[in-house]
Amino acid sequence: MNAHTDGAKKGMIVSPIENGTVIDHLPPGRAVRIARMLGLTEGAVVIIGQNLKSTKYGRKDLIKVENRFLTDEECSRIALFAPNATVNIIRDSELVEKRKVSIPDVVEGIAVCSNANCITNKEPVPTRMVTVSRSPVTIACHYCGYEVKAEDLRLRG
Amino acid sequence: MGFMNRDIISIRDFTREDLDRVFGVARRLESGGYDRAILHGKRVSLLFYEPSTRTRLSFQAAAQSLGADTVWFAGVEGTSVMKGETLKDTIETVANYVDAIVIRHPYDGAARWAAEITSRRAERGERKIPVINGGDGRNEHPTQTMLDLYTIAQSQGRIDGLTIAMVGDLKYGRTVHSLAYALGMYGCRIRLVAPDQLQMPPHVLSYLSSRGVECTLHTSIEEVIGEVDILYMTRIQKERFPDENEYNRVRGLYRVTRKALQAAKPTMRLMHPLPRVDEISVDADEDPRSCYFKQAGNGVPIRAALLAMVLGGIS
Numbered sequence: 001m002n003a004h005t006d007g008a009k010k011g012m013i014v015s016p017i018e019n020g021t022v023i024d025h026l027p028p029g030r031a032v033r034i035a036r037m038l039g040l041t042e043g044a045v046v047i048i049g050q051n052l053k054s055t056k057y058g059r060k061d062l063i064k065v066e067n068r069f070l071t072d073e074e075c076s077r078i079a080l081f082a083p084n085a086t087v088n089i090i091r092d093s094e095l096v097e098k099r100k101v102s103i104p105d106v107v108e109g110i111a112v113c114s115n116a117n118c119i120t121n122k123e124p125v126p127t128r129m130v131t132v133s134r135s136p137v138t139i140a141c142h143y144c145g146y147e148v149k150a151e152d153l154r155l156r157g
Numbered sequence: 158m159g160f161m162n163r164d165i166i167s168i169r170d171f172t173r174e175d176l177d178r179v180f181g182v183a184r185r186l187e188s189g190g191y192d193r194a195i196l197h198g199k200r201v202s203l204l205f206y207e208p209s210t211r212t213r214l215s216f217q218a219a220a221q222s223l224g225a226d227t228v229w230f231a232g233v234e235g236t237s238v239m240k241g242e243t244l245k246d247t248i249e250t251v252a253n254y255v256d257a258i259v260i261r262h263p264y265d266g267a268a269r270w271a272a273e274i275t276s277r278r279a280e281r282g283e284r285k286i287p288v289i290n291g292g293d294g295r296n297e298h299p300t301q302t303m304l305d306l307y308t309i310a311q312s313q314g315r316i317d318g319l320t321i322a323m324v325g326d327l328k329y330g331r332t333v334h335s336l337a338y339a340l341g342m343y344g345c346r347i348r349l350v351a352p353d354q355l356q357m358p359p360h361v362l363s364y365l366s367s368r369g370v371e372c373t374l375h376t377s378i379e380e381v382i383g384e385v386d387i388l389y390m391t392r393i394q395k396e397r398f399p400d401e402n403e404y405n406r407v408r409g410l411y412r413v414t415r416k417a418l419q420a421a422k423p424t425m426r427l428m429h430p431l432p433r434v435d436e437i438s439v440d441a442d443e444d445p446r447s448c449y450f451k452q453a454g455n456g457v458p459i460r461a462a463l464l465a466m467v468l469g470g471i472s
Contacts, residue, residue, distance in 0.1 A: 117294050119266040123243050140360065143266025144296050145167070147360035 015047060020066040022088040023078060025054065030081050031061035037081075037110060037155050038074055040065050057084070076104035080150045083137060103134050111139070112154040115146035127156070160466035164272035165289040168299040168335040169364075173342050180307050182462035182471055183455075186222075191461070193224030195470035202255040203229035204247070205291065206238065206262045211431060212291045212301070215456030216259050216464075223461055223470060228254060248274040252286045256468055265294035287467040295329045295397055301430055302335035304459040308452040309387055312426045316340075319386040322348035324378055324411050325436060327357040329397035332430040334361050336389065337372075341365050347372040348381040352407050355393070378411055382420045388413065390429045390436050414438040418446060428452050 026034060031048045040046050045066040054060035070078075070087055078085050079101035089097040107129040113120045118141055120127045128142035137150035158175070201220045205213050213231060220227050230236050238247065244262070248271045251258060260271050268290035279285035292298040310316050321340060323333045327349055337357065340347055347370060349357050356374060365372045375381055382388060390413060398404040412435060413427065421427075429437055429449040441447050465471040 113266075115265055117263075117265050119244070119262075119264040119270050119293075122264045123245070123270075125245075125270055138363075141266065143269045144294070145360055146265070146358075147363065 015064075016093065017045075017047070017064050017066050017090055018093050019091055020045075020064065020068055021070050022090060023063040023065075023070075023082075024060070024086045024088060025057060025084050026061035026063065026078075026082045027057075027084075028059045028061055031063050033155070034078055034081055035063050035065075037077060038070070040068065044068050073104075075099055075101045077107065077110065079103045080107065080137060080139070080153060083134075103131055103137055106130055106142075107139065110155055112156055113141040113144060113146055114148045114152065114154060115141060115144050118144040118146060120144075129153070160463075161469045161472075162285045162287045163467050164268075164276075164287055165299055165463060165467065166269050166272055167290070167297050168302045168339045171299075176303065176306060176339075176342075179303055179459065179462050179466065180310065182466060183307060183458035185471075186461050186465075187458045191222045193222070195465050196220065196223035196225035196468055199225040199256045199468050199470070200254065201225050201227050201257045201259060201464060201468075202251050203227055203231075203291075204251065204258060204260045204262075205229065205231045206233055206260075206267075207292070208232065209261055209291070211453050211456055212261060212298075215453075216289075216291065216460050219457050219461035220464055222457065223465055225256075225464065225468070244271060245274055248288075249278065252278055252283070255286065257287050257289065257464060259289045259291050260293075261291035262293050265296035268293040268297075289463060289467070292331055294331070295334075296331055297335045297338075298331040298430075299335050300456075300460055300463060301332045302339050303463070304452065304455040305332070305336055305389070305428065305430070306339060307459055308428065308448060308455050309426070311451075311455075312448055313386055313424070316343040316345065318344050318346075320346040320348065320384055321387040321389060322350055322375075322378070322381045322385045323357075323389045323391065324350040325391035326355050326393045326397070327351045327391070328355045329394050330391045333357070333389070333391055337361055337365060341368045341370045345370070348375055348385060349373070350375045350378055350381060350411070352376060352410060354403065355407060378413065378417070379420070382417070382425075383422070386422070386425060388421065388425060388427050390427065390433070392429075392432065392434050392436060409435055411436050412438065413441055415440040415444050417441075418444050421446065 028051050047064040049062040051059050075087050085101045087099040109126050111129050129139045132138050132140045140147045217227050252275050272288040275286040327333050395404050427447045
């Protein structure tokens with residue numbers, strides 16, 4: 001199977017990669033945030049496509065990252081912001097694995113509680129967010145119970 | 158789940174069966190069961206980072222009535238918190254001195270964090286020191302809710318199916334957050350009376366909704382006073398407001414007087430976690446339906462029961 005996604009095939013808006021990961025079907029406007037959350041902006045060759053045409057969703061974002069293969073935990077994190085995302089693993093220009101992402105039960109360390117009075121925002125306490133609803137994706141702070149929709153979740157840093 | 162070494166952090170961590178066990182022990186203590194041998198040789202710390210009268214003194218009275226010693230601070234003046242010590246370091250330190258920690262803290266989630274610190278200590282081979290939440294910021298006050306439920310059951314003979322109104326500062330009031338969570342377990346009908354800007358936070362409402370609790374929002378006491386079995390008043394808490402102008406817009410909005418109680422059922426009970434400012438007039442104290450001082454008194458048997466249970470004095 002050819003590794004290129006539909007966006008790349010139809011006019012090569014986003015150039016193909018030989019080895020790495022293509023994160024596809026991201027909601028428009030989320031790619032930069034997700035790339036930052038995964039730490040993809042540090043060193044690796046990353047190609048970000050925004051507002052690309054999608055037959056399935058109308059518009060979508062897409063991320064290609066060279067020589068980086070995401071872990072299951074990283075895929076779970078993507079699901080918080082893009083529950084319909086697919087993660088394609090490319091080796092020697094071939095698609096060797098296609099994963100659907102699934103929403104994690106717990107997210108540790110990466111998010112910021114939206115409650116300014118939460119202990120995690122006042123003292124050096126690692127955050128822990130718990131998924132309390134999957135549709136819409138809603139996350140609650142393990143410490144103070146404050147809930148936010150996943151799209152409103154703020155990231156550390 | 159047993160109570161030995163158990164942390165008391167959120168009322169949501171407890172089942173009805175758990176609460177029934179606490180109430181059963183509290184009743185036994187009240188009917189002549191206080192015995193200084195129960196916690197003889199135990200030491201309880203009371204770490205009160207915020208002002209308190211009832212919670213701190215009733216915990217202290219409870220501990221002493223069972224023979225435990227207490228070590229405490231009330232306010233951070235004079236402690237190393239003033240030098241910038243973190244909560245983690247304070248808990249790691251105090252856990253060496255005592256058998257249980259009761260904490261009141263201005264930040265939401267502080268009690269849960271303190272409990273995790275003593276649990277991690279236990280993973281390192283130290284004794285687990287149970288942590289009891291005496292109120293964390295705007296979040297929860299589970300032992301207040303236990304004594305509230307105990308008072309409701311005493312005064313009405315039951316909790317199931319009652320109609321209960323909570324009035325005042327529902328946004329920042331930790332007592333009403335915990336109480337609302339708990340009432341969901343008893344099939345109560347909840348009436349929430351507050352101005353829009355002080356209504357119950359969305360995460361509490363969504364919790365109640367997800368459990369099918371009948372819950373309605375109101376802006377005046379008159380809309381509900383004739384219907385309810387419990388009228389639970391709360392103080393508008395000046396200290397929780399980020400903006401004094403916002404406080405000034407809502408202060409004094411709700412006030413129950415003896416005359417206003419004429420519209421209530423003869424069996425209704427008026428409750429308040431106290432302290433009050435002006436939301437219940439002094440003349441209402443004489444109404445037989447007012448039970449907030451009895452409610453405050455119930456802090457001792459409930460907190461004694463909890464201390465005895467988490468420290469293994471009563472199984």
